[in-house]
Amino acid sequence: MRAWLATLGVVAQMAFRNLFASRLKTIIVGGIIFFGGLLVVAGNSLLDSVVASMSRSVIGSVAGHIQVYNAKSKDTLEVMGRMMMGDPDLSQLDDFAKVRDSLLKVENVKSVVPMGISGALVTSGNTIDLALEKLRSAVNARHDAKTDAQRVEAEARVASEKGHVRQIVSVLQGDLKNAKAVLDERTIDPADGAAVNRAASDAFWQDFDKEPFEALEFLENRIASQAADADLLFLNYIGTDFQAFQKSFDRMKIVEGTTVPAGKRGFLFAKHVYEEQLKLKAARRLDQIKEGTENEGETIATDPDLKRMVRENVSQVREILLQLDAAKTVDFRAKLQRELGSQEADVGKLLAAFFQTDDQNFRERYDFFYKELAPSLELYRVRIGDVLTIKAFTRSGYVQSVNVPVYGTFEFQGLEKSTLAGALNLMDMVSFRELYGFMSGEKLAEIQALQKAAGAREVSRENAEAELFGSKAEDAPAAKAPRRIEATTTPGVAPVMRDLGESLGGKLQREEARSRVFPADEVERGVVLNAAVILKNPKKIRETIVAIEAQGKRDGLTLKAIDWQAAAGLIGQFVNVIRMVLYVAILIIFLIALVIINNALVMATLERVKEIGTLRAIGAQRRFILAMLVVESIVVGFIFGGLGAGLGVLLVSVVGKIGIPAKSDVWFFFFSGPRLYPFIGTSNIVAAFAIVLLVSAFSSFYPAWIAMRVTPRQAMQEEE
């Protein structure tokens, strides 16, 4: 042992001497190893930190540690967006209570949240449609009023809504005049102009109350159709049990309003969606300009995005004008004239001048807008407390609509600015099931009965022409072919049809949207698409997945469990892609290192043939020569790799104190907040050393093999 250590000492001494002797070679080889070590430690630490942060975002916002769905599903579950368009084709889990009970038998499972993810369009019509809808509702309320108090209240509503519609018509009249000025008059339908003039006349409004429904139909069909500012809103939502969701995802907090009470229908908007898609566009742009100038250090003068927003606010004042009735118009004119010191009478022009903001006047105008103008405007298309109508094509193809009261908005703490975490809204499970359209046995039987009564036969596409129009002409002469066209004259037919006055009945869901409380049993013992599982010990995800699937089998359920990263779909794969890129980069660097070290050592070996031959002549074994060269490269690897890894640790530690700022909404999600604080993983340092030493040792084998073959005779020949 002592002899062996003494040999090692001599070998190390010689290795150091050789490294110093050829400094340039050592620095080049060492430089590459240094960079490799740095990349392994810093790159991996950074990625591990992103994965850890992202897992907090995904687990804390929607996925939980594990997602469970039906193993018979055609598609895989992806809760945060998927590669393909549309909803994934998932088979349903028929009884959530049964699934939950089965999952809770698994030791590591802490809680289970029922879910279903889908999306639907919300169409609201244009501004005039919306105003007329309110007027119609007010007229209906007046028509149905039973007490004097109700009548007086409804009358006041009708008067207010009439004023608003009148104002909109006057804006439309102005638009038409402008259009005539810039377009060829022949392209404007004179009937449209005549209809607007009629709707703007005093006579029309004086007579409105004589035949209000007739007047409304005229406005809806002839006036509203001339406005083209209808917005389509696509909402993605999770159907869930609000109480279980809030308890399991503790980063969720209600921003405005309240959560949906247990057993009630209800909808919570993600704050991000509420601000981005439902807020008055001019107000939203003002918020964004404020955010840019005050929090991100941008200026209107230099930032093209902020400039664009100012331009859009100036040119798009119409959406505000359409919200004003006569009284508000007078109020806005006075306020804006005072603020701008202008005598301009046109509110549209005053608004355009008001929105012409620069870095000097922006803050003042922003405050003025929210203090003086906003209270008279509807800042959001849907307000907290409104009933939202959501319509979707169900899984079975039927169109289904539901009314859900909007209870409030929510966001996840630390992910306020993330588009990804703020993309999904929440809906109660009962409404979700209705919109998703699970076909009940009763409905299926009704459909089959209708089909049977109709007695229709199926004709396949391939045989359609042959079956429907007789055999082909070349097979059977036209004259002999059976003619299917019947010519039955049935003068004065008296069909047995439903009486026109008969009501179709049917329970109106709109009336029970707010009031009905569904029993917990009905909510829980129903269909879900997936369930989020929160674990007691998150480190045991793999074992728990196996246990969940096994328990499902024992309970007669076909459950498929996936971890949060798989459930996150595209986003979950993003980290894997980045990791792959990093590994490829590390592989390339070390391959280059391997080749360069190998070449350098081969050159060095050839230069040292005399020395090696002499060593061999004085009794050095081949093993000694091999050890000498391997130790030489390991020393280079150890020193430079260690320096690289050390710098990596230092870098990550420093950055870990300061944090890397999230520059965009997406990075907010990946960093699970406004900054990423990277941390060092011991495994990364160990890995860096292991890789460096392995590569160094491996790259010295070939030159060592050459050196081992050097004989004393060769060395002497070299001398000659």
Added chain:
Amino acid sequence: MNKQTQRRTQRWTWAVLVATMTLNLIPGMGPARRAVAALTSAQMVELLKLVDERQKNNGDWRAAAYLEQKEKDKVDTVYETEYFRRSSDQKFMILFTKPKSSAGQGYLRIDKNLWFYDPSVGKWERRTERERIGGTNSRRSDFDESRLADEYDPSDEGDEKLGAYTAQKLMLKGKPGQDLAFPVIRIWIDKENKNVLKRQEFALSGRLLRTSYYPKWKKIYSPSKKGDTWYPEEIRFYDEVEKANQTLVMIKSVDPNSLPQNLFTKAWLESKSR
């Protein structure tokens, strides 16, 4: 002319004859026959007017329609509906009566507006002519009076055999300013009785969207027209984008008598669900 020259001339004559006959057998390759059969623009418009005229009622119309949509891996979508129309102002309404979950829903067309009403939420929504009725592949215009001559400009594509029938094939392009479900249509009209047998409906890009067959036509005496009105008793739509999807429409219990004045109003459709 000697015998050899005569034989050579005979052989050439036969060759030309055979070649001409062969070309005539290939569709679209018979210039002489096309020249004779081609319709003038006026004739085509007349033909379309005739097609429209046969289906016109010049009054009110009420009928029941059964709609069935088949889609791959889905439960069939089935509706029973009643639809109403008024020729004088082109008003139109479809009221869904079954299944229970859809009862009371309806479409109402007044002027250029197509409204959809859902009683379960009490809301009216504005739709376009491209709306798929109840999610099936049928459009509002499939239930309305034929207005081909007013809406489209025709071009001749010759005759074509369609099973046992000989059909006049026309390509129709939508006139400017018309809100149409399909801007381009190829249509097969039975040469014998001028009923539509088949339609291919295209997007403006030229992509085929739907193929429709009209295998059964019936006629009914209309008091307002004081004559017969023809209507398709069965229409089959085959989706050309989602190839597995098909829709069947069966029209029955037609009543061409006058309807109440207030029928085509939002208030009436709403009242059906009160």
